[in-house]
Amino acid sequence: MSTAYTCEEESFKITEAIDLSIRMAxxxxxxxxxxxxxxxxxxxxxxxxxxxxxxxxxxxxxxGSPEKTALIGANLDPK
Numbered sequence: 158m159s160t161a162y163t164c165e166e167e168s169f170k171i172t173e174a175i176d177l178s179i180r181m182a183x184x185x186x187x188x189x190x191x192x193x194x195x196x197x198x199x200x201x202x203x204x205x206x207x208x209x210x211x212x213x214x215x216x217x218x219x220x221g222s223p224e225k226t227a228l229i230g231a232n233l234d235p236k
Contacts, residue, residue: 188196213228 212231214231215226216229217223217226219225
């Protein structure tokens with residue numbers, strides 16, 4: 158039973174990899190047919206920080222990773 162499960166799991170991974178490879182090849186072919194001026198990436202705006210809320214407080218969950226945060230009630234007892 159374990160061997161069958163492992164083989165099927167690997168089969169799904171291989172199928173997914175083949176599907177991604179085919180889609181990547183199609184995308185590359187389509188991109189080659191576009192004029193060069195349409196291949197530029199649009200400029201992105203800088204990320205905006207959320208304004209401070211009096212209802213919620215943003216708490217950093219992992220030191221050094223500002224994107225990993227949680228919101229908690231701002232009126233909670235500090236203990």
